[in-house]
Amino acid sequence: MSRLPLQGLLVLEFSQYLSGPSAGLRLADLGARVIKVERPQGGDACRRLSIKDLWTDDSSLLFHTINRNKESYTADLKNPEDLVLVKKLIEKADVLTHNFRPGIMEKIGLGYPEVRKINPRIIYGAISGYGKEGPWKNRPGQDLLLQSMSGLAYTTGNAKDNPMPFGLAIADNLCGSQLVQGILSALIRRHKTGTGALIEISLLESLLDFQFELLTTYHSSGKLPKRSKVNNGHPLLHAPYGIYATADGHIAIAMVDIKQLAKAIGCNELMAYDQKVAFSLRDEIKSVLAKHLLTQPSSVWLQKMHARDLWAMEVLDWKRLTEQEAYSCLQMEQTITTSKGKSITTTRCPIRINGERLYSSKPAPQLGEHTEAINKELIKGK
Numbered sequence: 001m002s003r004l005p006l007q008g009l010l011v012l013e014f015s016q017y018l019s020g021p022s023a024g025l026r027l028a029d030l031g032a033r034v035i036k037v038e039r040p041q042g043g044d045a046c047r048r049l050s051i052k053d054l055w056t057d058d059s060s061l062l063f064h065t066i067n068r069n070k071e072s073y074t075a076d077l078k079n080p081e082d083l084v085l086v087k088k089l090i091e092k093a094d095v096l097t098h099n100f101r102p103g104i105m106e107k108i109g110l111g112y113p114e115v116r117k118i119n120p121r122i123i124y125g126a127i128s129g130y131g132k133e134g135p136w137k138n139r140p141g142q143d144l145l146l147q148s149m150s151g152l153a154y155t156t157g158n159a160k161d162n163p164m165p166f167g168l169a170i171a172d173n174l175c176g177s178q179l180v181q182g183i184l185s186a187l188i189r190r191h192k193t194g195t196g197a198l199i200e201i202s203l204l205e206s207l208l209d210f211q212f213e214l215l216t217t218y219h220s221s222g223k224l225p226k227r228s229k230v231n232n233g234h235p236l237l238h239a240p241y242g243i244y245a246t247a248d249g250h251i252a253i254a255m256v257d258i259k260q261l262a263k264a265i266g267c268n269e270l271m272a273y274d275q276k277v278a279f280s281l282r283d284e285i286k287s288v289l290a291k292h293l294l295t296q297p298s299s300v301w302l303q304k305m306h307a308r309d310l311w312a313m314e315v316l317d318w319k320r321l322t323e324q325e326a327y328s329c330l331q332m333e334q335t336i337t338t339s340k341g342k343s344i345t346t347t348r349c350p351i352r353i354n355g356e357r358l359y360s361s362k363p364a365p366q367l368g369e370h371t372e373a374i375n376k377e378l379i380k381g382k
Contacts, residue, residue: 004031005353009187011095012037012219013070013108017043018143018169019127019203020099021066027095027183029349029358030067035374036067036365038088040074042363043367057366058377065346066363068336071375072365077108086110088379090118095183099127102137112198123186125179125199132200133141141203143169149209158230175206229283231290238278239285243315248297253305258285265301265307267292331357338363 011034011246015026021036021044028034038044046066047059055061073089075082090096096115098105105111105126112124129141139145144165147153152170182199190196208215214225217236222296227234232240233252240253240261253261258278262270271289273281298314305312321327334348349358 002357003180007031009033009094010092011035011097012089014096014098014100015127016099017046017049018066018172019175020097021046021173022173023065023097023125023179025068026177026180030351031361034070035089035370036070038074038367040368043072043074047367049303056113057338057342059364061344064338064344065342067364068346069360069362070365071370071374072368073371075138077110083109083378085375087118089110092378093119093122095123095125097125097179101141102128102132108256111157111250116196120196121190121194122196123190125183127175127179128202130204133200143171145201146171146203146207149212150204151213154227155235157227158232159227174204174210175201177319178206189306197202228286231286239282240289242286244290244293246293246298246301247295249299251293251298252313252315254311256310256312261310262309264304264310265292297371334359334361335360336363339366339369341375
């Protein structure tokens with residue numbers, strides 16, 4: 001694509017780990033120039049946060065997956081000389097993001113009031129763990145901790161299971177996406193009015209928003225949602241919603257009429273139930289269904305259900321998923337070569353614009369890789 005929507009925008013990313021950098025990744029994929037401002041010693045802590053002990057060059061594979069398409073500028077924000085240079089970058093920036101604990105940027109002299117004096121048009125995006133007020137404001141804003149404190153860990157697993165977190169950093173990813181939404185809306189307003197904005201979001205608020213169904217139900221009824229005792233899929237939904245074992249694997253069944261399902265799979269015992277008791281007898285119905293589905297392989301059940309247009313799919317792992325034609329059609333993979341010549345296969349931006357997929361072969365930067373060039377271009381040369 002000759003011109004991406006955000007081409008020409010300059011973003012300064014003071015963020016580390018996942019939430020802030022995930023926002024920067026999306027802005028970069030949409031055309032913005034994203035400069036990571038990192039500490040000279042060590043840089044973004046995510047450089048040393050490995051997943052499955054996988055490393056690429058001198059940084060973790062995780063760092064490379066979420067910081068591709070960016071530049072790295074090193075500055076010691078406690079050093080007055082470096083701070084002067086950073087403030088000159090801020091003069092030219094359109095967006096600034098950070099995910100430090102409340103008060104950290106203010107101590108450095110880079111809180112929103114100070115930055116707005118330097119650049120009144122800047123969009124200032126700040127992520128915190130729990131907001132900047134209240135007794136939790138200085139607690140560590142880590143994904144697993146937020147999933148636990150927000151109640152989200154009680155949505156997964158069966159009734160008798162311990163609280164169970166998602167198997168990914170859902171708070172970080174949601175918060176990063178919502179920060180992008182706020183930034184884009186502020187950029188539209190700035191285009192109309194010329195004024196900047198302070199965009200604030202917290203991991204906790206993102207997860208509370210994520211659970212709007214559950215919280216609205218709780219506020220309306222005064223009762224806590226209960227997970228199914230067997231095959232839980234969603235604490236608010238009736239049978240058969242959930243994942244079931246078959247003779248050779250697992251299948252997921254979504255919102256399906258009990259009678260239609262019973263006829264499709266030939267389960268006479270299930271015919272004794274109807275939709276009126278699909279929630280009140282949820283566990284009983286699911287137990288009957290679970291026992292029946294163990295008698296045949298997944299392909300048999302899916303063929304029968306799909307023939308009646310019932311909502312069911314096979315449960316796949318990543319190996320089997322990537323072997324599917326439906327996956328290949330999406331063309332979600334891209335190969336990136338690091339500055340030291342190592343190839344990484346990762347995902348592309350999921351957005352398409354005017355029918356075109358968005359790819360970027362630019363790798364994550366080495367620590368301070370672009371400092372000299374940025375100083376020459378944006379600070380000393382202007």
